[in-house]
Amino acid sequence: MIKKILQxxxxxxxxxxxxxxxxxxxxxxxxxxxxxxxxGEYLEIYKNNKLxxxxxxxxxxxxxxxxxxxxxxxIINDGRARFSSSPCSKKYCIxxxxxxxxxxxxxxxxxxxxxxxxxxEKKYDSVNY
Amino acid sequence: xxxxNLLVYFLVVFFVGCSDNKIQQQxxxxxxxxxxxxxxxxxxxxxxxxxREIFNEFHRLHKLLHPWEKSLITDINDAIFKGKYITIDNExxxxxxxxxxxxxxxxxxxxxxxxxxxxxxxxxxxxxxNQEVIPKEEEIERLVLLKPSMNSIKINDKILKSNKKNVxxxxxxxxxxxxxxxxxxILNKNDIKNAxxxxxxxxxAFGKNGEKYWKVGIQHPRKPNVIATxxxxxxxAIGTSGDYQRYIIIDNVRYxxxxxxxxxxxxxxxQSATVLVPPSENVGVKSDVFSKPLFIANKKNKMAVAxxxxxxxxxxxxxDNLIFISKSMNDKIIWEETIDKKNITIIESx
Numbered sequence: 155m156i157k158k159i160l161q162x163x164x165x166x167x168x169x170x171x172x173x174x175x176x177x178x179x180x181x182x183x184x185x186x187x188x189x190x191x192x193x194g195e196y197l198e199i200y201k202n203n204k205l206x207x208x209x210x211x212x213x214x215x216x217x218x219x220x221x222x223x224x225x226x227x228x229i230i231n232d233g234r235a236r237f238s239s240s241p242c243s244k245k246y247c248i249x250x251x252x253x254x255x256x257x258x259x260x261x262x263x264x265x266x267x268x269x270x271x272x273x274x275e276k277k278y279d280s281v282n283y
Numbered sequence: 284x285x286x287x288n289l290l291v292y293f294l295v296v297f298f299v300g301c302s303d304n305k306i307q308q309q310x311x312x313x314x315x316x317x318x319x320x321x322x323x324x325x326x327x328x329x330x331x332x333x334x335r336e337i338f339n340e341f342h343r344l345h346k347l348l349h350p351w352e353k354s355l356i357t358d359i360n361d362a363i364f365k366g367k368y369i370t371i372d373n374e375x376x377x378x379x380x381x382x383x384x385x386x387x388x389x390x391x392x393x394x395x396x397x398x399x400x401x402x403x404x405x406x407x408x409x410x411x412x413n414q415e416v417i418p419k420e421e422e423i424e425r426l427v428l429l430k431p432s433m434n435s436i437k438i439n440d441k442i443l444k445s446n447k448k449n450v451x452x453x454x455x456x457x458x459x460x461x462x463x464x465x466x467x468x469i470l471n472k473n474d475i476k477n478a479x480x481x482x483x484x485x486x487x488a489f490g491k492n493g494e495k496y497w498k499v500g501i502q503h504p505r506k507p508n509v510i511a512t513x514x515x516x517x518x519x520a521i522g523t524s525g526d527y528q529r530y531i532i533i534d535n536v537r538y539x540x541x542x543x544x545x546x547x548x549x550x551x552x553x554q555s556a557t558v559l560v561p562p563s564e565n566v567g568v569k570s571d572v573f574s575k576p577l578f579i580a581n582k583k584n585k586m587a588v589a590x591x592x593x594x595x596x597x598x599x600x601x602x603d604n605l606i607f608i609s610k611s612m613n614d615k616i617i618w619e620e621t622i623d624k625k626n627i628t629i630i631e632s633x
Contacts, residue, residue, distance in 0.1 A: 278512045279306075279492060280319060282521045282557065283484035283502035283528060 194256045194271030197235045199228060202266050211235065211254070211271070221265030228269055241265055306492070309334035313341040314459055315410060316483030320466075323477035323492055333473040337466045337480070344462050347376065350399060350453040351408040360399060360452055363436075363445040370441050377438060382565075383457055384433040386572050391588060393576035395544040397431040399451030405531075405549065407540045408453075412531050417538070423547040431544075455540075456524075460571025463487045463520060467567065479515075485522045485571055488515035501616070502527075504554035504600055511598075511616040518562025522570030524578035525555035543579045550579040552602055559596035559612060586630060595632060 199206045201219060209215065209230055216229040216238065224241030234254035237247040240262055247262035256273030307322045307330035320337060322330040348356050355376055362369035371377055383396045399408075404422060406414025426449065435447040454461075459482045466480045470489050477490030479497045488497040496516055500509030504527045515521060526539030526549075538549040556577035560569045576588045577599055585607070589597055596612040606627045608616075613629050 278498040278500035278509065279321060280479055280481045280486055280497070281484070281500045281502055281509060282481075282486050282523050283525060 193233065194254055194258070194273055196272045197228075197230055198270045198272055200268045200270065203268075208272075219267055221262070221267045223265045226262060226265050226267045228267075235269055235271065236260070237262060237269070240267075307331070307334070309338070311338045311341070313338065313345050314462070314483060316459075317481075318483070319479075319481040321479040321492075321497075322475055323490070325475060329473065329475070333469065333475055333478075336473070337469050340465050340469060341462050341482070344458060344465065347373075348379070348454050348458045350455055351403070356452050356454065359443060362443075363450055363452075364448055366448055368442050368444045371438075371443055372441065377441065377443075379454070379457070379461065380433070380436065380438065380443070380452070382568070383452075383454065384436065386457070386568075387433045390572065390576045390592065392432065392544055393579045393588065394456055394572050395432065396452055396454050396457060397433045397435070397450045398426075398542060398544050399453035400431065400449055401426050401542050401544070401547050402453050402455070402540070403451070405538065405540070405542060407455075407529065412529060412540075414531055415533060417533055427545070427547040456575050457568060457572055459483055459485050460520075460522065460565075460568040463567025463570070464565055465567075484528070485520070485567070486515065487520045487567055487570070488517060490517050501557055501598065502555075508621070509619055510600075510606075510622055511618045513559070513616045515559075518566065520560045520566045520570035521557065522560070522574045523555055523557040524574040526551075527554065541575065541578055552581055553578050554600045554602060554604075555598075556585075556600075557598045558594050559615070560594075590632075 227239040234252040242264035259270040261268040496514035529540035599607045
């Protein structure tokens with residue numbers, strides 16, 4: 155057993171070590187990056203790919219939306235949002251649970267409804283007046 | 284050794300790739316308005332140095348061209364008023380005056396930088412426009428009948444003279460545009476690739492915002508939001524003349540700073556006129572100057588003047604909230620959802 159490990163170590167060249175460590179760094183940095191996504195400010199609700207409404211996440215509401223299969227319910231609470239009921243059969247959208255970071259999206263394909271968190275970012279870089 | 288090189292290479296690629304799309308942003312207050320500079324993806328030192336150089340240039344122009352605080356322009360105006368010759372030892376100012384003369388002719392006198400006296404009469408030669416009375420009718424009429432025009436100014440080898448004493452140069456509708464063109468030169472000189480310059484609403488796109496175009500919102504003249512957004516492609520500029528930034532209200536009537544040289548009264552048929560100008564050497568000047576004729580001319584003449592000036596992209600919001608937009612502009616913008624589409628008329632270019 156120990157012999158085998160020693161043999162393996164002989165095969166591993168410095169370049170391999172470099173590659174392995176680079177991938178390790180990449181994984182660690184990615185985790186840090188995705189965990190620190192900016193908190194969202196608004197929830198956008200889309201129906202058939204069209205923006206239906208935008209809600210601020212600073213409220214507690216539940217909203218019923220009629221999609222192509224039936225009524226979907228979306229709730230906003232504590233700065234986050236989720237699907238709470240849906241007429242679709244698999245309920246993937248509900249299993250996604252809460253989202254609260256900018257650019258997070260849940261799509262319910264059967265009922266053609268999706269929700270997306272958006273950040274403070276403005277829609278333009280400057281204003282002409 | 285090879286391994287070390289490889290390591291350095293990987294680390295450089297890694298960290299360059301990781302640094303997020305940084306936009307360096309600087310602001311200053313010059314020309315009586317806010318100046319915003321955004322520079323994309325440059326080092327902090329380089330972005331700050333370039334911005335400072337641009338702000339310094341704007342301060343220089345502000346002092347050089349100021350219409351009522353002592354400047355070379357007020358010196359020229361004093362000499363004109365006294366009927367004297369003046370020797371101008373400044374080639375830049377001479378070329379600006381010549382350019383302004385040409386633009387006055389080109390815009391059929393709608394842009395007329397010789398009406399400084401009328402602008403002063405309406406109280407817009409101050410930082411806080413707090414005039415509370417309308418000027419006397421006969422005084423307005425007197426100044427209009429004198430037909431002040433840049434064409435009465437003659438420049439011969441640095442010597443300037445006007446054959447009309449009542450000509451008073453006011454480059455208010457020109458200086459910010461000229462400053463945009465100067466900023467462009469400074470960005471080029473400093474090897475900046477991507478930036479967005481906003482001088483009191485007049486905007487020049489230099490390069491892009493990374494992979495995307497610079498996106499600009501067009502202000503609603505009566506509401507605290509934008510009416511539309513537009514991608515400003517590299518080298519393009521956008522300018523608006525409006526009655527909602529510099530104006531006075533007397534007896535519930537709004538008087539804008541945009542005075543119709545033909546009547547002597549503030550033009551009142553529009554709320555705003557926006558022009559989008561394709562890349563050219565003086566794109567900034569055009570974006571500043573060309574919105575004036577579209578704002579001031581009466582409804583019938585607006586389209587004719589746009590055509591004469593070759594302005595393909597414009598939006599004009601009339602006093603009754605009707606919006607006239609050229610087809611070409613309409614293809615480029617995205618209307619905000621709150622805008623009532625019923626009010627929009629699309630003008631096909633003929």
